[in-house]
Amino acid sequence: MSTMASKSSSNCLSSEKTSPQLVFILQTGGKKSKDVQTQIRKHVMKDIGKSRRKEKRGRKIELEVHPVAPSQPKDNVSPTRIWSRNQLNTDQINSTIEEPYIATTTPDSSFGSMPDGVDASKTTVPHLQGDLHDILQPAIGWHQATAFSPGIDRLWTGRMDPFVRYPVELSDRTRELVDLAFDDRYVNVGPFRDACLPVGMMDPAAFHQVLSNALLNISCRRADISPETNDCMKHHALAVKSVNERITDPKLSISDGFIGAIIGFACYYSYTGNQAAWRMHLQGVEDIIRMRGGIHTLDNNKLVRMLLGWSDIGGCSIEDSPPIFPLPVRLLPNQNSLRPCPQISPQAFHIFRSWISRFPNHLQTLDTLRFVSRFSSHLKVEAINTNRRIFSDGDFGTGYMFPLLHQCLSLPRHNPDVNEIDGAILQAARLACTLFLAELKRMFGINAVNSTLQTQKLRGYLESSKGHWGELQVLRLWCFAMGGIESLGPLRDWYAQELRVEGAMLGLYTWTAIENEVKSIIWFDECHTPLFVELGLGIKGSSGLNALGGRS
Template sequence: MDRSAKPIFNFVNLSHPDELKDEQTQLRIRRLAMSEVGRARRKPKTKRGKTEIVLKFREPAESSASIGHLGAGDVDPFALYPIDLDEKSRALVASIFRANSAHSRQLRGAWWPVGLSGVATFYNVLANARLFQLKELTGAFVQKSDSLSLSMQSHAIRAMRERMQDAKHHASDETIGAVGSFMCHYYVLGNFVGWDHHRDAIARMVGMRGGVDNITDESLRITISWADLVGSFSQDIPSIVALPERWQASSRSPPGSPRPLNNISLQWKQRFPALMDWVTIFDDIDQLIMLDRGFTEKDKHLAETTGCWMEPTMVRLLAIRPLNNGSDAGHVMEEVCRFGTMLFLAPIWRWLGASPVWTFTLTRSLISVLHGYMIDWGELKPLLVWTVYFAALETRDTQERSQFAFMLAVLMSGMRVREWDELIQVVKSVLWVDRIFSSSDESIRDEVVSILRLPGTGDVTPVLEEIEGDEA
């Protein structure tokens, strides 16, 4: 075959199908095409062969996200979206899957398919994506929507109203998913009046279906529990949705797994052998951390898809209410430890991809309990130090932070702990994850140490009596 008759291939490398819309790209393709047409005209007709222009999608740079699997790319050109994406909505979708995005990754493998299931739900996904964009711009979660987020939510409300005009859709999977998306929207904003309203609505809809077990779509089932859990945690109220099967399987370590020897746990059981609700959860958390559950790449992938041990553990902590059983020392200490455990787990939850994790109700309630009861902690005082330490890290209220810092200084003085490093060892003796908390003390250390150096701080007996009761 004559070489001049062979087809000539010209490659145009693209990283995304949208680049076909670029004027410079189109001009380049036309020039290549016309040059080949001209070359063909100069050859004898009997020798003319076909000319092909190949559009090759190159692999993106490492800093870019690919679309090879769920959650890895900017905008999947092959996905079926419930709406036609314009420039703004395409950018919002891209922000969800960008590697360094502030958007919540937790259970994205569940709520993203639900988001694609209907128009109202998808518009709420876009509204939420905008809230996370605003977090990136301001450095903190906003508690008020901007015009773009409001516009997306308005579309969601309009689509929801249209759907609710037909009674057969009142308790459908798509409608329940849409209500769940509203719950998530108000949760991100920290608006729990709106969250409570939609939680009541979803409870009625699930009741119309005959119970949550009749929702067989796994993604929707997990999303309902997630929407319920995050708002319940933020307000410290019991979750009303039973655990999905996936979560039940992750809630405890496999039978026969080794148990760590924790002196604090043993001391609790010796002092309060009848109070096992909190310490049982504490033991499970200690074991899961020892087994490195939730901290490997495989476990982080599970956290982003169907959930890990964190969600069922939070549900268990929200379910127990020690003060409902009495106000004696054991029940009060159990309540304080319940707060401490949730405040300890909150940063781990964020590390696994949950965002936001609101803890202002927990820190406020903890202060109320600590000031409301005089308790002799005795040999279990490390539990009090551990709780106050993580409360000091979690609070965003400057007045609360000062109170927790002062409590830590008082506890250090009362325990004859002279150095900050000694206090950290006390905290670590209870429960600790070094890869998450290794430098956490930097944010509170100076404030506590400065309190200890104030003249007159050595006489802490009145404050100790308020915090610890008769022991002081």
């Protein structure tokens, strides 16, 4: 007897199963029967046969896909909280291979059109419209707001779509960096991610520079490493090389993608603190735009136009200089679409009335104060209604904060129709508005915000106008608060001391009373209150003064 086969005088087959994987075969006689041979092949040679088989190639697999129609809002639901002004179907992005879809506000744009069967008149939703009654209403579902907003589609693991044709050949390392740099599941890269990557898809140099800037943005958030990492500098160098190789081409050198690459260079140097290089590259963009025929030739490409505006405003904010390029008015919503302030404090009302009486010919600065107050009030409501997702909405940032910053920087630096004292008051109010918006820019994920020059200039204007503010004394107190929040080092201590002195002159003998007074003018609690409390603690800790009692 054998576990495999044994010889005997006659053939007889029997089997006994001792386990599911073990079979005993008994054979008698000299000749093997077919049943025994089949059983041997079945149980002995099966695994060997599998290992010898070659995998078939070119096998076709059919997948049945069931399209799901996007849910439509009910007729009786107001769309006031659906932020995206340029609605884009995500299937359109996936189907684009040769050239990425660029969202624009004009239906006849040469850069993209709505998909077949989609009514363009129904895809644009009024942006943040409504009256005071809307403040008390709950927010419309967040899924409705994001279902139509333009974005970068990802696979189920969060990685970028590997079937998209990129303008450069991607290595495994580059794919990893793209996944890291543009995936906010791992790091908050700000609200302009969905604008930067489509611009990078237009041109090889723009792609490398957009990736470099995204990596630079991430490293700026990590205080333990240098902002300029090896990967960041590598892709910046590749972008520079690509531009230098093609700059003599008369068509490519004035294309939207090429301009996007130069704007990316300007952003890079603004992040790294090289203002001279930032201005040089923006002047280069200005020359290219002049060769194209004017700034209006970029209005058909909203994303490039907006990135140019942010780079312009970001660098000019650091230098406190007027913007280089005008506002893209037809691409922006009306500022009046912001909710009106639910109520105005007596202090703010007193300031507005006193301003009109003292500066009747300088109401543009007063309008800036009014719109900054309205923007802050509206943002508070949206932060609550959206569970703070408003700070990741690039359309909101470019649509409302962008024009406010542009307006602050565009106010005149010299006013020949007023005396030196009144001119200093006008400049102090302008700078305080800019400093108020600086912290909000950081909340929107913008890192390259440097207010050193503004805080120094504000100190000079406040010192030269001391004792001449009259009915605007409360506004002067607010200017001190904005300067103190944004300043550092000894200058911060100076602002804190002056706040205490100014507060005492107004009958405010506690730091809490001073805080309540400045909050009644223009304030955003989430970012300004912690910094103001820290400013008060600095007085008590560093100078030995009793900040709470207002006495030395």
